[in-house]
Amino acid sequence: MNLLIAIMQTLLFISLAPLLAGWLKWCKCYLQNRKAPSLLQPYRDLLKLTHKQPVVSKDASWLFIIAPYIIFSATVIAITVIPLITVDLPTAASADMIVLVGFLAFARFFLVLAGLDVGTAFGGMGSSREMTISSMAEPAMLMAVFTITMTASTTNLSFAIEHILQEGLVLRPSYIFALFALILVAIAETGRIPVDNPATHLELTMIHEAMILEYSGRHLALIEWASQLKLMLYGVLIANIFFPWGMAETLSLSALGYALLAIMGKLGVLAILLALSETLFAKMRLFRVQEFLSFAYLLGLLGMLSHIILEASR
């Protein structure tokens, strides 16, 4: 029964991710006085891409072809770790945050390799940028995550969230720092403004789009879907760690339904905030990204410090 719910949760996650992307796009269009495409547009795009014949360069190796599958499946395994609507699941108990970060790094590794594989200028450029950013984002992310795990005395995400749920409302200064750090890391990792612009194609400043420039057809669909999953993953992470209220603590149908509504509401609000910030801020120069991420690291560090100094029992 539990296993069934776990599988259901993962499937739910996978199927909701394009909807979140659609909602985000809709919010942005609304804020920028443009006519928004339908909320279901990402689904249509994915469907259309799967019907198309993928074009593969003659210089591409086998790696180029299997990379999308590896990326997609690694991302899917990563999301099984994350509690979406309930915490009490068998999959969650066996995997913790470091594994989550590892899976994401694994997916990124193959994405970078695929970008390099064909040997175009854009692909290599995007790959090197991606690695630069991730090498700075990961310490910041771990710093933020450790702040949270130290409060719960476990690196298991599920147990940590359970701990926070049971404790009730406690305002911790360290969480404020960790929250801001995680938001900054999420922006960098999912390639949103001001680090990268997801709406560009063929621009010298692009990062994520540069790597997947050579992909088409179902390969592109998988990669797009994986990046939508990643966006949602970070959203759920932020929503469920810092605002876990509403998650199902028992496995009754009403509790699960309520939890589903709660997480959709939380993600909806986060998407509005993201759209707002993307509308207000301009993309920054690539060389300033390191300042941005070192600020994120600093916040994570401050969170950690304030946890150790302020909140740990003396």
Place this chain on the structure above:
Amino acid sequence: MDIENLDHYAQLILSLAALVTLTSFIMLAQGRLLRLVFIFALQGFLLVLATAIAAYSFNNPHLYISAAITMALKVLFIPWMLRRHILKLEMHRDVEALSNKTAIMMGGASLVVFSYYVLHPIMQDASMILLNALSLSLAVILLGMLLMISHHQAIAHVVGFMSIENGLFFAATVSTNGMPMVVELGVAFDVLVAAVLFGIFFLHINSSIDSLDVDKMNRLNEVDQ
């Protein structure tokens, strides 16, 4: 004592203290003057919130007056004055090139640790909220100084100066429920006069060196020219 055992007001005050420190950090990295002034006003507002919550939870009406004074001075008057000067002197488009922001930020983080280090031994028997609030306000004071060191614009110096005052005010509010009224009014008066004098100085400096970059004021020094 753990943070879970505190009531929500105390937790809220602590969180606001953390946010005030955060605004200090953001100011440290800010090269645009208008944004700097806006964040300064935000810091003042967080301070007002913290004071009002402290007034409510400690049931101390005297703190409401302090909150009102801070609101009037640090959130409204001083930011308004600075903004007016920035616009009048047409400095709102200038971006100050800050050298090595990352090092400054890390320096700031070590100042936070330092202020805990300074105050930790004396607060062993004190409540947690007090230790934190005092240490964080000392950190805000030191970060204000760092802001003054790392920026060249006179206006940024004034913002740093005033954020030092913010730190002091926060320390007084949380550790002792505010200073005696006469002292608080006196300090507010001093801040008001200082703000007006700073305004006068902007005009003088601008007319004497044709810029507000205090690094250009280097006529007086110990070394023979």
Place this chain on the structure above:
Amino acid sequence: MIPAYLLLILPLLGIVYFALFGHQEDVGRQNTHFNGITLLLSLWLAFNVYTSGTILSTDSYFIVDSFNVYLIVLTAFVGLTTSIFSAPYMAHEKEIGKLTDKRLRLYYSMYQGFMFAMYLVLTTNNMGVMWVAMEAATLATVLLVSLYRTPESIEAAWKYFILCGVGIAQALFGTILLYYAATQFNQSENALMWSVLYDNAALLNPEILEIAFVFMLIGYGTKIGLVPLHNWLPDAHSEGPTPMSAVLSGLLLNDALYAVVRNKMLVDGATDSDIAGYLMMGFGLTSFLVAAFFLHRQKDIKRLFSYSSIEHMGLMTFAFGMGTPFATFAALLHMTVHSLTKSAIFVTVGHAAQIAGTQSIAKIRGLIKTQPKVGWGLLIGTLAIAGFPPFGVFTSEFLVLLATMHSYPWLTPLLLLGIGIACAGLFRNIQPMVYGERPEGQQAVQANLWPVMIHLAIVLWLGLAIPDFLSNWFTQATILISGSAPL
């Protein structure tokens, strides 16, 4: 208590009066009258304290004891003599077009504002109000430093404003810690009253007080001009109008030291350790030695004497830091003679600069030949400040040396070294200015040297014989500060 209230009200009225009428023809004389009356009031107050001991006002907002009353009299006296000097000086500045009516109004109004802040620092019983008044003194003088509106003076004033403002913020943090320590046993509004704190000093948490004192020493130490927090001082002294330099050097520095000593009394009452004393000794000695060396490097006559001020403030801080009754007595005496001598010197320096039309040491020459009164005044003043017998500075420095030999004999060579270096530094600069040929076209200026003569005469008198009532007075203050009589 009435004279104390009047003492505060009169300068307050002065601020408003001069802000409105400060441009009149005989405004200098009116300013002198204001200060003359405050001197009389301070003497009245001193008489009250002399006859009936420490006075605490009924609402306990003000306290006058033997320690601060003598500083009040000193403040009023130096305030008066400087105003006598400033009347023709400012008139001359107006004549040569350096100042306008508006700035004269500002000058006289803020002169009174500064005096008010000084009296408030001295008389208040509330440590918080003391801070407020100290900051107010900065605010009152900052526009006077930039009175001439030259780029240099604006730079000096900005430096003064920022450094003192930031520095003194540390003192407020210290005061907050002090208040926190006080609220541990006393929840009422008067927990920050010095008299209450002093009576309950043993109850204060010693660890908190030690940290608080470090902050206060840094904060008020900026105002005293302790090295390495002294950067503003030579600039502010050299760029402002000379009467301002005289009162800054003679009064503001003293009052900042007064604030530190008041706090030290609390810390000493609360802790068994001598940490406060050691800190003051360390800062004091450093300032003393560093300033002595800097005397050799100066090109500007007012900067020269402002470094001399740093040197002497360092010596006083050192002596107060030692804390023995003997050293405290010496420090109190030194405070008096230094204020008198230094303000006298600044008055003559002001005239000398007006004669030569510049403050540059290299260009001031042949003062005795041009205007003997000014030349001799400068020479005798320098002799006095360098610590030559029979002037009072010699007596007080000698006493400090004796006290050092008694408590920390191994520090005596350092002190002697500093005094020697300072003496050499002063004379190598002063000698060519006083003697030497008179440059072409150098004219005597209208000068009122009465203040100088009175000051130097008193310093001489104090060097030859300290009158009984003054010695009793210092003894009482010493008992208050260090706990026992000096001899």
